[in-house]
C-alpha cells in the first residue's frame with residue numbers, strides 16, 4: 266500500500282493520484298483493486314467529443330457574427346450567435362441531466378421541455394413568432410407533456426413522478442384562466458390544454474388519489 270504524503274492516508278490499488286488531494290502518489294502501484302469501467306470511459310469520451318464540437322461551434326458562431334458581421338437575411342440587427350449559444354448551452358444542460366442519477370424519466374422530460382419552451386420563446390421573440398408561439402406551440406407542448414407525465418405517473422412505483430405531473434397541471438391550468446379573465450376569451454389551443462389538464466387531474470385523483478394527496482401534503486404542508 267502506498268501513502269499520500271500530504272493526507273497521510275494509505276491508498277490501495279494502482280491509482281496515480283491521491284483521491285483526496287489529487288497530488289501524485291510516490292512509488293509504483295500495486296494491482297488494481299477496483300473493476301475497470303469500460304462503458305463509463307467510452308461514454309465520457311463521447312461526452313468530451315460532443316463538448317469539444319459544441320465549444321467549436323460557439324466560437325465559430327461568435328466569430329462570424331461579431332467579427333465578420335455575417336447576418337441572417339432580413340434580420341440585420343440580430344446577434345444570432347447569442348441565440349445559438351443559448352440553444353447549445355441548453356442542449357449541454359440537457360445532456361448533463363441525462364447522466365445525473367436520481368432523476369426519473371418524468372423529471373428529465375419535464376425539465377427538458379420547460380427549458381426548450383423558454384428557449385423557443387426567446388428565439389420566437391427575436392424572429393417575430395411570439396403570437397403563434399404563445400397561442401399554439403406552448404399550449405400544445407404543455408398538453409403533450411402533461412399527457413406523458415400522466416402515463417409515467419400511472420406506471421411509476423416510486424412516487425417520483427407526481428410532483429412533475431402536478432407542476433405541469435398547474436402550468437396547463439393557470440395561464441388559460443388568467444388569459445380568460447384578462448382578454449375575456451381563450452385561444453382554442455389553450456382551451457384544449459385546459460381541458461386535457463382538468464381531465465388528467467381528475468384521472469390522477471381517481472387512479473392515484475393517495476399519491477396526489479401525499480404530494481400536496483409534502484409541498485404545501487396541508
Ligand SMILES: [Zn+2]
Nearest residue numbers: 269272283286
Ligand atoms: Zn492526498
